[in-house]
Amino acid sequence: MQPEGRARMVARSYLYVPGDRREKLARARERGADGLVLDLEDAVAPPAKDSAREVVAAFLTGLTDEGAAAAPPDASAPDGPAPGAPPPAAPHEFGPSGSTRSGSTPHGSALGTSPSATSNGPTPAGPTPNGAATTVSTASAPNGTIFGGPELWVRVNADRLDEDVPAVTLPSCAGVWVPKADPESLARVDALLTAAERAAGLPAGVMRVVPVIETARGLLAVAEIARAPRVLRLGIGEADLAAELGIRPGRDRAELAPHRAALVVASAAAGLAAPIAPVETDLSATGADLAATTRALLCEGFRARTAIHPRQVPVINEVFTPSPAEIAAARDVVTRLGAANQSGTGVAVDARGRMIDEAVARSAREVLGRAPAS
Structure with missing residues (x-):
């Protein structure tokens, strides 16, 4: 159980960890990434696929058992749900505020109702209308988190969904990354997760999905993929x-x-929350080079990036975290427009004489939504 008042913010970095390397799995939570992607796909040689699945499942099971043993009882909570009550909601992180779709709740994750098999997710965390960063205060660890540590995901094999997906549907796993994603594979994953959640006694819809667009078919169907059940980010x-x-x-x-x-x-x-940028595969790239390409991706609309080496993680985290100057400028924009609105006008002017309207303020609130909790 997470201590009261602990909060989680939108993930900036996801570190791939080879699923068949027990020693790397053991150290991965200390690498500083916001999320870990335990990899059953590209990082594992074909002859080792089955054993890697067993290693990852055992690792996740061990974390689940560890968390259950360490969690203190909640004296204020009832012994269980009332007869006939729905399963308890499982909070997630991620997601912009204020985004809704007909027939579904806002996307991205945060505290809220557990999503159904046909919904993309519960109420999101993100910037509030006044520009303050929204955090998720949890009395218990979200699915896939261990006492405030990184979220744990598993990248499954596109050709082994029936074997991989049920094996990793565990309380310590946030969900699965689906390579070469297309509408058909996501429908299959949704069905597998629904059955596996039921078998494991998990709340319906608690396992989320990150589709990875890697094919022409997936690219052409990306809008449909983004609206598929359980999708958190692309x-x-x-x-x-x-x-x-x-x-x-x-x-x-x-x-x-x-x-x-x-x-x-x-x-x-x-x-959805902004997508996750591609990995830098050139391990000879300097920190400055990695920072430059990551900043370019941020400008293109990405708000997170994958990493294949722990030394890439701090650079990625720094780029996707607004600087103190950016935070101050964003707060100034929101404050000035708020004052102008109160005086009866919809525009304001910043210290350099540039016009501020609601569109400018929306961008400022997005910056504040990524700011570290103070």
Whole structure:
């Protein structure tokens, strides 16, 4: 159980961890990433797939048991739900505020009702109308978190969904990353998760999904994928996508910019949290180079990035965390427009003489929504 008052914010970094490397799994939670993606796919050789699944399942089970043993009883809570009551809600993190879709609750995760098998998620965490960052205060750890540590995800194999998905449907797992995602594979994953949650005694819909767009088929269907059940955020696998499309990217990978933009647009239209940017596969890249490419991705509309080495994590976290100057400027924008609204006008002027309207304030609130909790 998480101590009262602990909060979680939108994840900025996700570190891939090979699923068949017990020693790396044991140390991964100390690497500073907001999320860990225990990898059963690319990081595992084909002959080791089955054993990797067993290793990851055992690791997640051990964390579940560890958390259950360490959690103190909640004296204020009843012994169980009332007869006939729905299962307790399971909080998640992520997601912009104020985004809704007909027939579903806002996306992204935070405290709220447990999503149904046909809903993308509960009420999100994000910037509030006054610009203050919204955090998720939890009295118990969200699915996939262990006492405020990183969220734990599993990247499954697209051709082994029936074996991988049920094996990792556990309280310590936030959900699955689905490579080469398309509408059909997501429908299958949803069905598998629904059955596995029921078998494991988990709340319906608590396991979430991150579809990774890596194929032409997935790219063409990205808007449909973004609206699929359980989807939390979208990711992109540029190496696979470039290979399928015959693209030969340059150093800045600008050739893939239109396809990245498709994810950003689909995410915004579906009310999802901003998508997760592709990994930097060049381990010889300097910290300055990694920071520069990550800043470019932030400007393109991404708000998180995957990493394949722990030393990439601090750089990614820093780029996606607003600086004190950015936070101060954003607060000034929100304050000035608020004062103007109170005086009866819909616009204001900042200290440099630039006009501020509601569109500018929305961008400022997004910055504040990513600010560290003070």
